[in-house]
Amino acid sequence: MLAALCCSIVARSDPPPTSAPAATESLQPPSEVAAETAPAALERRVDAFVRALTRNPGLSDENSLVRWNSPICLLVAGLTAKDVKLVSARLSQISSSSGAPLARSSCQPNFIVVATSEPERVLDAWYARDSRLFGDATSAQIRQFLENSRSRPVRVWYNIDQGRKSGTRNGHFIPSNTRAESSAFVGNAAFDFLSVFAIIDTHRTEHTTLDQLADYVAMAGLTRVDLDARLASAPSILQLFAASSANQPSGLSNWDAAFLKALYESNQTSRTQRLDIAERMTQNVSRAASPF
Numbered sequence: 001m002l003a004a005l006c007c008s009i010v011a012r013s014d015p016p017p018t019s020a021p022a023a024t025e026s027l028q029p030p031s032e033v034a035a036e037t038a039p040a041a042l043e044r045r046v047d048a049f050v051r052a053l054t055r056n057p058g059l060s061d062e063n064s065l066v067r068w069n070s071p072i073c074l075l076v077a078g079l080t081a082k083d084v085k086l087v088s089a090r091l092s093q094i095s096s097s098s099g100a101p102l103a104r105s106s107c108q109p110n111f112i113v114v115a116t117s118e119p120e121r122v123l124d125a126w127y128a129r130d131s132r133l134f135g136d137a138t139s140a141q142i143r144q145f146l147e148n149s150r151s152r153p154v155r156v157w158y159n160i161d162q163g164r165k166s167g168t169r170n171g172h173f174i175p176s177n178t179r180a181e182s183s184a185f186v187g188n189a190a191f192d193f194l195s196v197f198a199i200i201d202t203h204r205t206e207h208t209t210l211d212q213l214a215d216y217v218a219m220a221g222l223t224r225v226d227l228d229a230r231l232a233s234a235p236s237i238l239q240l241f242a243a244s245s246a247n248q249p250s251g252l253s254n255w256d257a258a259f260l261k262a263l264y265e266s267n268q269t270s271r272t273q274r275l276d277i278a279e280r281m282t283q284n285v286s287r288a289a290s291p292f
Helices: 002-010 030-035 039-053 081-098 119-129 139-148 210-221 254-265 273-287
Strands: 074-077 111-116 154-161 167-169 172-174 192-201
Touching: 039 254, 039 273, 074 081, 081 111, 081 210, 081 254, 111 119, 111 210, 119 192, 154 210, 192 210, 210 254, 254 273
Parallel strands: 074 111, 111 192
Antiparallel strands: 154 192, 167 172
16 A cells, blocks of 8 residues: 555656766775774774664664664655665665565565655655554654654664564564563564665755665665764765755765674674674674675
8 A cells, every 4th residue: 555655646746866876996095095994993983873873862882773674565656667776775785785684575564765845745644544554653753754854855764673572472472582582682672664764855965866765765764764864974875965064975884784784693682782793893893895
């Protein structure tokens, strides 16, 4: 139903401009490369990057980071058939290389990307037809999202399953860690995505390429990130729309790739998940470029 609705709405939107091919090499100034030769300095920068990116207002840092544990079923709408294929392939490539599960056959879309010149109308019509679009969010939360995201070139909404815990389910005890129960080092909850949707405002993204947009959506949709995070000089596709960004990123950076890979290799029930991700990421950044 979501797929049919969003496609029928977007079909009436103005077609977005076709973008020129973009290089996928990350932009990393020589000064940053030089700084990364100092292991201690790199560790500090990576740790700050991970904590800024994964900040969850109102939640403890002990909560697990959200990721896809159920297979991702992609749907891209609002673009030409050629561009839909390009964006879908890029999202699938990044998801697969990161370790996120992908659906292999016909499936119900749960990661939906819509490009439109009328994001307000699309969201209003979509929500009017499907009251479950925003999951269990309250009216206040939905209103806050709609109002606060008006100026965003890309709006991202996450529906999260917070029920996969060590404890009981349907009256039966289900451990999330087979070797230990909740402790000072092992948590008792692993948050999964139920669905994610991203709305691309084609008027606000006319100066960006499809490759950039696909990489941005991948980074924003493979985990719950703080799109307002202050990432300083850290090279990241999430700096794409930052007003203070001196060098606009051309695509997913090696930092982004290392973060996603470390996220999907991490133990969600570990209370040191962020630290573990930062350590893995530091190792990968120091010895390799982006694999994408």
